[in-house]
Amino acid sequence: MKIVSTERSQVLAARIAEKMRVPLVYTKFSRFPDGELYLRTGDLDRETLIVGSIVDSDALVQVLLAVDACEGSETTLVLPYLGYARQDKRFNPGEPISARAVAQALSRGVERVFVVNIHDPKVLGYFTVPAENISIASAIGGYVGSLNLKDPLILAPDEGAIDFAGDVAAVGGWESDHLQKTRISGEEVRMKPKHLDACNREVVIVDDIIATGGTLATAAEMLHRQGAASVHAACVHGVLTDGAYARLRAAGIASVVSSDTYENASSFVSAAGAIVDALGRC
Numbered sequence: 118m119k120i121v122s123t124e125r126s127q128v129l130a131a132r133i134a135e136k137m138r139v140p141l142v143y144t145k146f147s148r149f150p151d152g153e154l155y156l157r158t159g160d161l162d163r164e165t166l167i168v169g170s171i172v173d174s175d176a177l178v179q180v181l182l183a184v185d186a187c188e189g190s191e192t193t194l195v196l197p198y199l200g201y202a203r204q205d206k207r208f209n210p211g212e213p214i215s216a217r218a219v220a221q222a223l224s225r226g227v228e229r230v231f232v233v234n235i236h237d238p239k240v241l242g243y244f245t246v247p248a249e250n251i252s253i254a255s256a257i258g259g260y261v262g263s264l265n266l267k268d269p270l271i272l273a274p275d276e277g278a279i280d281f282a283g284d285v286a287a288v289g290g291w292e293s294d295h296l297q298k299t300r301i302s303g304e305e306v307r308m309k310p311k312h313l314d315a316c317n318r319e320v321v322i323v324d325d326i327i328a329t330g331g332t333l334a335t336a337a338e339m340l341h342r343q344g345a346a347s348v349h350a351a352c353v354h355g356v357l358t359d360g361a362y363a364r365l366r367a368a369g370i371a372s373v374v375s376s377d378t379y380e381n382a383s384s385f386v387s388a389a390g391a392i393v394d395a396l397g398r399c
């Protein structure tokens with residue numbers, strides 16, 4: 118087996134290759150003069166693992182091109198971050214089900230697909246090949262442990278993240294709880310006051326995605342008003358749009374960490390171990 122990565126998943130692909138002790142193929146990425154994407158992989162093996170997060174439309178095209186370049190090799194596709202997954206139904210007439218459109222396109226030419234902490238596992242059903250979700254709650258829990266906080270409270274910002282918070286908390290035998298969230302608009306979120314004994318507690322808010330940071334910034338401000346000793350944030354996919362990192366720090370969040378499913382300067386947690394474990398099970 119050899120591993121091919123797209124441009125935005127090079128670090129995670131290298132970590133997976135190192136753990137699996139298989140070669141990482143050098144792939145050259147460039148553009149045609151009209152701006153169209155080009156790539157060229159090196160020599161392939163009988164089996165190929167492609168690692169490529171769908172962080173934007175160019176990344177989606179790179180995965181499609183990489184799969185085509187690997188024609189003739191049995192290909193497993195790892196999509197650490199699956200962009201377009203949140204438009205998973207038709208909210209208004211005339212809209213696409215973007216998650217379905219992308220999943221179906223990404224199923225072509227591959228044997229199986231793995232994703233990491235997908236927002237809604239229902240999206241897995243849109244792939245036309247076997248698709249599996251991998252959780253990196255253990256890795257996030259390991260990071261929380263490394264912070265050496267005193268009896269941390271692991272907090273989900275909404276009901277959708279309750280199980281994830283529980284899995285993170287289980288790593289250290291910590292308590293977990295959740296807040297209630299009301300989304301006012303695409304960027305604005307309001308937390309309903311809910312009784313939480315956060316006073317004097319070191320709180321770690323955990324979530325699948327930080328996009329604009331609105332959800333966590335609002336939660337942090339509320340927790341500070343309740344007298345939390347400190348507030349930290351740990352998420353799987355650090356999309357961090359529109360100055361989200363600074364927004365979170367300005368909201369008094371002492372540390373912000375994400376994983377290498379979406380590579381950026383806050384990606385201190387690696388999904389490589391969980392991905393390699395899942396690959397070993399199939």
Ligand code: R5P
Nearest residue numbers: 324326327328329330331332
């Ligand atoms: C929503 O249900 C998700 O789990 C995240 O909480 C949400 O996508 C975060 O978005 P933002 O950072 O823009 O508030």
